[in-house]
Amino acid sequence: GAVVSQHPSRVICKSGTSVKIECRSLDFQATTMFWYRQFPKKSLMLMATSNEGSKATYEQGVEKDKFLINHASLTLSTLTVTSAHPEDSSFYICSAREGGLAGLNEQFFGPGTRLTVL
Amino acid sequence: QQPVQSPQAVILREGEDAVINCSSSKALYSVHWYRQKHGEAPVFLMILLKGGEQKGHEKISASFNEKKQQSSLYLTASQLSYSGTYFCGTEPGRGSTLGRLYFGRGTQLTVWP
Numbered sequence: 001g002a003v004v005s006q007h008p009s010r011v012i013c014k015s016g017t018s019v020k021i022e023c024r025s026l027d028f029q030a031t032t033m034f035w036y037r038q039f040p041k042k043s044l045m046l047m048a049t050s051n052e053g054s055k056a057t058y059e060q061g062v063e064k065d066k067f068l069i070n071h072a073s074l075t076l077s078t079l080t081v082t083s084a085h086p087e088d089s090s091f092y093i094c095s096a097r098e099g100g101l102a103g104l105n106e107q108f109f110g111p112g113t114r115l116t117v118l
Numbered sequence: 119q120q121p122v123q124s125p126q127a128v129i130l131r132e133g134e135d136a137v138i139n140c141s142s143s144k145a146l147y148s149v150h151w152y153r154q155k156h157g158e159a160p161v162f163l164m165i166l167l168k169g170g171e172q173k174g175h176e177k178i179s180a181s182f183n184e185k186k187q188q189s190s191l192y193l194t195a196s197q198l199s200y201s202g203t204y205f206c207g208t209e210p211g212r213g214s215t216l217g218r219l220y221f222g223r224g225t226q227l228t229v230w231p
Contacts, residue, residue: 032217034217034218034219042223042224043205043221043222043223044160044205044207045221046220046221049217093159106150106162106165107162107207107217109159109162111158111159112158112159
């Protein structure tokens with residue numbers, strides 16, 4: 001299967017700082033990338049859909065000013081958690097999808113980033 | 119949008135079979151199945167399109183009934199490596215929701231020797 005990487009794998013930051021998480025598709029071009037959040041022993045919650053070269057589409061209840069998403073190229077999407085607070089602590093996972101409307105393509109997940117806000 | 123998975127947890131002996139169900143209140147275009155081990159990212163198992171398609175992956179197979187908006191994952195002759203949390207992800211349709219997956223709460227599967 002296709003490989004998706006995330007960096008960093010773990011980050012600890014102080015309350016009020018911003019944290020950037022990178023998601024890269026290593027061996028394919030991802031027209032669409034998705035960002036999820038997962039709480040311990042809970043499901044994956046879709047936060048936003050990111051398409052290369054356009055603004056991200058956020059799910060209801062997700063603050064776009066809080067979670068900034070940029071999809072600068074077909075292999076890179078970034079999620080920036082701005083002014084992080086302890087309640088933002090979570091496991092953030094990205095996934096990447098290759099195809100467009102014509103194709104049916106699976107999503108491949110990155111290894112995730114564990115964010116801890118002190 | 120979130121599908122409902124059942125059961126929440128399954129405990130098996132090695133070699134036994136299990137079925138995990140996933141149902142949605144919305145019309146579905148596709149269903150995706152993943153397995154996640156503790157502290158790791160979900161691993162893709164298979165994807166099913168509407169049309170009652172049944173797919174297989176070694177001793178793991180799945181079916182999708184689009185009319186009932188339900189999918190089931192079948193694990194036969196389970197192995198220790200099958201342990202983990204299984205998630206179904208449902209794709210509601212094409213157009214603006216293209217590719218978006220909404221995940222159930224997961225089914226925790228434990229296989230004992």
